[in-house]
Amino acid sequence: MNALLQVDNVSVRFGGLQALDDVSLDIAPGEIAGLIGPNGAGKTTLFNAIGGLVPLRSGGITFDGVDIHRLPAHRRAGLGIGRSFQNLGLMQEQTVETNLLAGLHLNAGYGVLSPLAQPARFVAAEGASRESVTAALDAVGLGDHHQRVVADLSFGVARLVEVAGLLSRHPQLLLLDEPTTGLDAVESEQLKAVLRDAVASGTTLLVVAHDVGFIMDLCRVVHVLAEGRVLYSGSPTGAQNDHRVIESYLGSARR
Amino acid sequence: MPNSTDTRSASFASRLREKLRSHRPTTKTTLQIGLPTVLLLLIAPITSDVTLFKIGLLLLFAVAAVGLHVLVNWAGELSLAHAGMVGLPALVVAKLSSDHNLSPLELAPIGILIGFALGAVVAATARRVSGLYVTIVTLAAGLAIDRFFFTKPWLVGTGNLKLTAPRLAGLEFGSIQAIYPIIVVVFIGSVFATRRLLDSKLGRALLTVRSDPTIAQAQGINVPAYRAAAYMFAGALAGLAGGFMPLWAQRVTPDSFPLELSFTYLAVVVVAGRGSINGVLGAALLIEGFRQFLSGTSFIAAYLGPVALIVTLTRFPGGLNQFGRMIGGQLAGVVGRFRPGRSPGDAEG
Amino acid sequence: MEISLLNGAFLGVIYGLIAIGLVVVYRVTRIINFAHGEIGMIGAFVFADLWLDHDLPLVLAVGAGIAVSALLGVITEFVVIRPLRGQPRLTVMVGTLGVSSLLLVYAVRRYSPRPRFARPVIEGNGFEIAGLLVRPVQILTLVVALAILALLALVMFKSSFGLRLRATALDSEAAAEVGVRVGRVSMGTWAIAGAIAGLSAILVSSQVVFSAFFMSRLMLRALAAALLGGLTSVTGAFAGGIFLGMAEGVIGFQWIAPGAVEASLAVLVMAVLIVRPKGLVAAEY
Ligand SMILES: Nc1ncnc2c1ncn2[C@@H]1O[C@H](COP(=O)(O)OP(=O)(O)O)[C@@H](O)[C@H]1O
Ligand SMILES: [Mg+2]
Numbered sequence: 040m041n042a043l044l045q046v047d048n049v050s051v052r053f054g055g056l057q058a059l060d061d062v063s064l065d066i067a068p069g070e071i072a073g074l075i076g077p078n079g080a081g082k083t084t085l086f087n088a089i090g091g092l093v094p095l096r097s098g099g100i101t102f103d104g105v106d107i108h109r110l111p112a113h114r115r116a117g118l119g120i121g122r123s124f125q126n127l128g129l130m131q132e133q134t135v136e137t138n139l140l141a142g143l144h145l146n147a148g149y150g151v152l153s154p155l156a157q158p159a160r161f162v163a164a165e166g167a168s169r170e171s172v173t174a175a176l177d178a179v180g181l182g183d184h185h186q187r188v189v190a191d192l193s194f195g196v197a198r199l200v201e202v203a204g205l206l207s208r209h210p211q212l213l214l215l216d217e218p219t220t221g222l223d224a225v226e227s228e229q230l231k232a233v234l235r236d237a238v239a240s241g242t243t244l245l246v247v248a249h250d251v252g253f254i255m256d257l258c259r260v261v262h263v264l265a266e267g268r269v270l271y272s273g274s275p276t277g278a279q280n281d282h283r284v285i286e287s288y289l290g291s292a293r294r
Numbered sequence: 295m296p297n298s299t300d301t302r303s304a305s306f307a308s309r310l311r312e313k314l315r316s317h318r319p320t321t322k323t324t325l326q327i328g329l330p331t332v333l334l335l336l337i338a339p340i341t342s343d344v345t346l347f348k349i350g351l352l353l354l355f356a357v358a359a360v361g362l363h364v365l366v367n368w369a370g371e372l373s374l375a376h377a378g379m380v381g382l383p384a385l386v387v388a389k390l391s392s393d394h395n396l397s398p399l400e401l402a403p404i405g406i407l408i409g410f411a412l413g414a415v416v417a418a419t420a421r422r423v424s425g426l427y428v429t430i431v432t433l434a435a436g437l438a439i440d441r442f443f444f445t446k447p448w449l450v451g452t453g454n455l456k457l458t459a460p461r462l463a464g465l466e467f468g469s470i471q472a473i474y475p476i477i478v479v480v481f482i483g484s485v486f487a488t489r490r491l492l493d494s495k496l497g498r499a500l501l502t503v504r505s506d507p508t509i510a511q512a513q514g515i516n517v518p519a520y521r522a523a524a525y526m527f528a529g530a531l532a533g534l535a536g537g538f539m540p541l542w543a544q545r546v547t548p549d550s551f552p553l554e555l556s557f558t559y560l561a562v563v564v565v566a567g568r569g570s571i572n573g574v575l576g577a578a579l580l581i582e583g584f585r586q587f588l589s590g591t592s593f594i595a596a597y598l599g600p601v602a603l604i605v606t607l608t609r610f611p612g613g614l615n616q617f618g619r620m621i622g623g624q625l626a627g628v629v630g631r632f633r634p635g636r637s638p639g640d641a642e643g
Numbered sequence: 644m645e646i647s648l649l650n651g652a653f654l655g656v657i658y659g660l661i662a663i664g665l666v667v668v669y670r671v672t673r674i675i676n677f678a679h680g681e682i683g684m685i686g687a688f689v690f691a692d693l694w695l696d697h698d699l700p701l702v703l704a705v706g707a708g709i710a711v712s713a714l715l716g717v718i719t720e721f722v723v724i725r726p727l728r729g730q731p732r733l734t735v736m737v738g739t740l741g742v743s744s745l746l747l748v749y750a751v752r753r754y755s756p757r758p759r760f761a762r763p764v765i766e767g768n769g770f771e772i773a774g775l776l777v778r779p780v781q782i783l784t785l786v787v788a789l790a791i792l793a794l795l796a797l798v799m800f801k802s803s804f805g806l807r808l809r810a811t812a813l814d815s816e817a818a819a820e821v822g823v824r825v826g827r828v829s830m831g832t833w834a835i836a837g838a839i840a841g842l843s844a845i846l847v848s849s850q851v852v853f854s855a856f857f858m859s860r861l862m863l864r865a866l867a868a869a870l871l872g873g874l875t876s877v878t879g880a881f882a883g884g885i886f887l888g889m890a891e892g893v894i895g896f897q898w899i900a901p902g903a904v905e906a907s908l909a910v911l912v913m914a915v916l917i918v919r920p921k922g923l924v925a926a927e928y
Contacts, residue, residue, distance in 0.1 A: 090512055116514035128512060130505040141498035145514040151523075154494040155487055161494065372733045374740075415913075423916045425733050426675065430866055431913055437863050438909035442902030557744050564737060596752060600745035607738050608726040 042101075043068040043243050044089065044212055049098035051081075051088055051267075058084040060267040061098070066212070071234070071244040073254040073275065076264035077288060082247045083125055085264065086214045090122050091115045103211065117145055121210030123201050125217050129189045135200050136185040139172040142204040146171075175207035176200070178233055194221040202230060212243045219250045231257060263287070327486055334478045343470050348586045350474060350542045353481040354535045356578040360488050361531025363563045363574045368497060369524035370504030371425055375416065375432040376559040378439030379529050381551025383408040383536035385443075385450040388546045392451060399476065402537040409533015410526055412439075417522035428525075436556055444548035473541060480538055484531060489571055491527075500524060558582065561603040567613020576614045646775045647896035648889050653781045655888020657847050659881035660788045661858070661865035664839040666872070666880045667795070670812050671832045674732050675866065677739040678719055679840050680858030681746035686712030686841030687848045687858075688754060695762060705764065709841040715746070716837020720830050743859070750855035761853035764845065784846045788881060791839060795877055804831060863905075864891075867912055 042065035051059040058081045066072050074082050087093040089100060091112035100108040107115050122128070129138050148164035149157065176182050179199045189197055198218060205213060215234075219227050227250070234257065238244060248254050254261060255275050263271040263278055265287035271278050278284050334353075338346055358380045365371050373379075383405035391398040416435055420428045443449055491497060499520050502510040507517045540546050562581050566573035581602060585595045606613050661680065668676040690708030693699040699707070723738035763780035770777060799805040810818040811828045819825045844858055851857050868887050872879025890911075891904050 092508060092511065111516075112511035113514050113516045116512055122512050124509065124512075128506075128509045130501060130509075132505070133501060137498060137501070140495075141502045142513050144495055144499055144502075147495040149495070151491075151494075151496050154490045154496070165494070370731065370733065372737065419913050419916050425731075426736070427870075427916050429675070429733065429736065430870060431909075431916060433863055433866070434905075434909035434912040438902065438906045440902075441905035442900075445901040554744070554747075557740060560737065560740065561744075593752075596748050597745070600741050600748060604723060604738065604741040604745065607734065607741065608723060611730075 041068070042066060043070075043103060044245070045101040046085070046089065047099045047101070049085075049088055049100065050096045051084055051093055052096050057267050059088060062264070062267070062269050063098075064262050064269060064272055066243060066245055068243050069238065069241070070260060071238055071246065071258050073258035073261035074245055074247045074264060075249070075251075075254060075261055075278070076270075079266075080264040081267040082264055083216055084267075086122055086216055086247070089115075089214060090120060119211030120214070121205045121208055121212070122214035123198075123205060123216050123218055125220075127189075127194075127197055127201055129197060129201055129204075131188075131190040133189060134185065135176070135181070135187050135189060135192075136169075136172060138189060138200065139175060139204040139207060140168055143168050143171070143208060146208055171207050175203040178206070178236070179203045179229060195223055195226045198222060199226060199230065202233065206233065206237050206242070209240075210242060212245070213237070215244065215246045215248075217247050217249065219248050219253050227253065323486075327482060331478060331482050334482070335475060338471055338474050346470055346474060347542075350470075350477045352578065352583055352586055353477050354538055354542060355582045356575055357481055357484045358532045358535035359559055359562045359566075359574050359578050359582075360485060360571055361528040361535075362559050363566060363571065364488065364492065364500070364531075365524045365528040366560070366563045367566065367568045368492060368500040368504065369521060370500075371420070371521060371524055372429045372560075373416070373432040373525070373528060374429065374556050374560070375412075375436030375439065376528070376532055377551045377553065377555035378436045378443075379409050379412050379532035380536040380539070380555075381546075381548065382412065382439050382443055383533040384539035384546050384551070385548065387537050388540040389449060389451050391540060398540040402534075402541055405533040405535075405537015405539075406530050407533065409536060410530040412533070413526040413529020414522075416529070417525040420521045420525055421518040436553060440548070440551075440553055444551075450548055477538060477542055480534065484534060485571055485575075488531070492571075496520075496523075558585075558599050561599040564603050565606045565613055567606070567611070567615040569615040570618065572618055573613055573615035576618075580614075645773050647892040649773055649775045649892075651889040651892020651895075652885055653777065653785070653888070654891060655868075655885035656781070656785045656788055657843075657850060657884070658861065658864045658868045658887055659884025660784060660791070660843045660846070661840075661861055662868035662872070662880035662884050663788070663791060663795070663877050664836050664843060665865055665869045666874060666877050667832060667836045667839065669869070669874050671808060671829060672724060672735070674735045674739065676719075676836065677736060677862070678742035678746065679836065680844075680862045680865075681743045681750070682712050682715045682719065682837050683840030683842075683844030684750060684855065684858040685715060685746055686710075686837075687844035687853075688750060688855075690841075690845050691759065691761060691848065691853075695760065701764060705842075705845055708845050709838050712841025712844070713834045713838040716833040716835075716840070717830055719837075720833035724829065724833065725826065747855060747859060754855060756855055758852050758854040761849040763849035780846065780849055784850070787842065787846060791842075792877055792881060798835075804828070808832060863908060867908055870912065870915060 044066040046062055046064050049059055049062045050057070062081075062085060074085070076082055084093060088095055089102075091107070091110060091114075095108055098108070099106060102115070102118055102120060105118065107118065110118075130141070133141075147168060149161050153161045153164075172185075173182065176184060179202070181196065181199060181203065184192075184196070184200065189200065192200065198221060202215070202218060218230060222230060231253070234244060234246075246254070246257065258275055260273065261271070261275045261278050262269055263281075263284050265284075270283045270287055271281050337349060341349070358376065362373060362376050365373055386408055387398060387401045387405050390396060390401050390404070412435070416428065416431055419431045492500075499510065499515045502513060502515055503517050503520050510517050510520075539550075543550070558581065562577045563574060565577040565581065581599055584598055588595065610616065612619075661683075664679050664683075665676060668674070668679070686708040689711045690704050693707055694701060694704035719739065719742050723742055724735060727735045727738050763778065765779045765783055767779040769779055799809065807818065807823045807828050808831070810821070810823055811825050815825050818828075840858075847861070848857065851861070864887055865884065868884035869880040871883030871886060872881070874880075887908075890907075894904055894907050
């Protein structure tokens with residue numbers, strides 16, 4: 040079993056609410072996996088559990104052979120787990136460039152005191168960071184957006200900025216929380232293209248999306264979550280024909 | 295063959311470009327540091343000793359205010375103990391100097407250590423609880439410094455400390471004119487060191503923590519450590535300012551650091567607003583400068599701090615820095631018309 | 644020893660009384676009102692002016708003092724709290740610090756920083772409890788504090804204002820959606836808190852050194868008391884105040900070095916927060 044990420048029997052509770060109930064799933068390296076399920080199914084909570092933003096009630100999480108479920112969130116990011124946020128992981132009041140440079144915290148290539156202690160190293164590393172920011176923005180066609188303030192951007196553009204920033208860090212595993220919501224068709228295609236490129240250069244993806252076309256196009260494996268439980272893991276076409284999956288969606292639609 | 299010369303010349307060109315690029319900021323930095331230094335030094339011969347003394351006090355005030363600026367406007371935390379964090383190091387340095395016949399100049403760096411340590415004590419709680427609770431801790435710490443440490447003769451003397459004449463490496467600094475350049479160096483050095491740190495991963499990490507600690511964590515930022523670092527940094531700069539106070543003022547007593555002074559520092563950084571250190575310098579000049587130089591008009595001097603704070607906070611939340619960015623943007627627009635291809639820079643930092 | 648404990652307990656009543664006002668504001672706005680003491684101080688000064696200098700009847704003077712403080716509470720809400728709604732909590736707290744500084748500057752300039760004469764609202768010889776002479780005003784302070792606690796409980800849980808207030812405290816956006824006028828609730832809260840501040844200050848004025856700083860000096864102790872009570876419980880805050888007062892009585896008795904109490908207080912606050920970051924008492928609504 041050589042999974043990059045292994046979620047074992049994870050349960051998360053918020054007071055009386057069982058947000059995740061004995062969830063297990065594996066993500067193979069190089070894979071693009073989809074995570075779907077009705078609203079409130081626990082998809083974001085699963086991301087939070089993997090990223091270390093909520094404590095587990097029980098279960099374990101292994102990443103790249105390391106048991107991470109007791110590590111603080113910033114250490115997990117340090118191991119190469121990146122994630123996007125459903126309502127944008129960006130500083131609204133800052134420029135695109137400042138945001139992306141801030142996101143390169145772990146890739147900065149110098150210590151906190153280097154700006155004073157090793158100025159040459161600092162200047163060189165900052166130059167490299169700025170170049171990778173430029174490259175990342177060019178890759179999503181936003182090369183002229185460096186000095187734009189995020190709050191002034193449309194949601195779709197801001198989402199592309201967020202994803203560009205995440206990819207500039209070259210995470211081993213990237214968790215994307217509803218990246219297609221709020222994107223128009225062109226932006227959605229663009230997103231697909233950069234994600235494919237990212238996977239080609241070694242990133243593994245776990246994507247939450249409501250856009251069935253997007254999932255069918257991109258993913259070879261999907262996991263279906265409903266009311267905190269995994270209903271189905273397998274091929275996207277299989278999911279479409281699985282009666283429990285259909286029921287959970289219909290059930291939530293009826294509610 | 296031609297191919298290989300091509301690559302060699304290309305790599306030479308790129309190395310040259312690289313070299314030029316890495317040199318450009320150094321020339322820029324030299325100018326940025328050199329110009330204000332020269333200007334500040336030029337003031338000395340053309341002013342009276344009394345005025346120069348006030349300017350020196352103002353520069354040290356600004357150094358401490360810059361520390362609080364990082365804590366409040368970059369890290370999004372709050373401290374009500376800043377006066378104590380300046381005062382305690384100042385009094386300890388003065389006491390050591392007077393007791394052991396040591397030069398206050400040689401002792402001044404001890405101030406940084408004491409300020410840093412005080413910041414670290416507050417930071418210990420900042421690692422555990424969030425802003426509002428740490429604010430209570432800073433209030434308690436400020437009061438404890440004021441009522442406990444400031445009343446201890448073994449620490450602060452009996453109010454009439456006789457300082458040893460300042461000397462360093464055999465040189466005597468007998469007059470205020472001779473000491474002034476040291477204060478200028480301390481001021482310029484701390485302003486530019488801070489500016490550099492804020493324009494690096496440290497500053498951007500603090501911005502992220504202030505904006506959203508959850509996002510910061512997911513980006514690999516150790517949130518409690520950075521919040522703690524902000525308190526220690528603020529303490530260290532307060533301690534630096536305090537450490538040089540005995541050298542400059544020759545006489546320091548606890549009365550120089552009343553509890554209200556903490557509020558004045560806070561008013562200055564609020565009026566400065568988020569972003570650049572320039573705003574702090576402007577606000578320090580406005581609020582503390584007014585008090586120092588125009589204390590004849592005591593009515594305005596008394597109300598200036600609180601009124602400026604309330605008005606800025608509720609009507610102009612961007613503070614002086616926002617104002618500066620607006621003017622800067624206009625200027626960049628005008629300059630840009632004459633120099634195409636240069637985009638207006640980020641005013642933050 | 645018993646005497647210092649009992650004496651401390653009566654000091655603690657003062658801290659608890661002020662802490663109650665802090666909690667009232669904290670529950671609704673989730674901020675610490677650093678101007679609480681100064682709002683009360685101005686009310687007490689107005690009371691002293693009217694009663695002692697202008698020979699107004701006691702009841703009228705007390706009423707006027709309380710009214711001035713309530714008004715100052717409303718003005719604070721209008722000038723600082725309202726424009727800063729939605730801002731980070733620390734920003735709003737800085738705003739109240741501005742108000743506190745403004746009121747202090749005003750009082751110092753208008754009345755000088757020197758202590759002034761204060762006469763207790765009820766006089767008499769007092770009586771002895773376990774060797775301690777207890778003055779009538781101390782008993783009155785205790786009675787008033789208990790009455791305020793009872794009244795707050797009544798308002799909070801029995802009146803429609805209390806219902807709207809609790810809804811706003813839980814989630815102001817949701818409350819606004821179901822038709823609560825959040826602005827009015829906020830203003831009402833600040834008026835109540837201001838009135839409590841004024842009443843506390845009037846009662847306390849004759850028990851401490853009565854200068855412009857007399858309430859500011861009690862602020863940290865009141866805040867620590869509120870913190871011990873978990874910041875959201877008025878009864879917890881009052882109990883916290885009495886505990887602190889008794890602790891202070893003992894510390895002041897054992898260790899007479901100046902600032903000993905303040906140093907202990909700082910250590911206590913840090914210890915409480917490090918050991919129990921979520922406060923000592925759970926929130927009650
Ligand atoms: N921090 C939290 N505290 C309390 N309940 C939460 C929290 N986060 C999520 N929940 C609840 O957990 C359930 C799952 O939420 P979520 O993971 O966001 O669902 P999804 O992302 O699949 O729409 C929801 O009922 C939500 O209200
Ligand atoms: Mg979600």
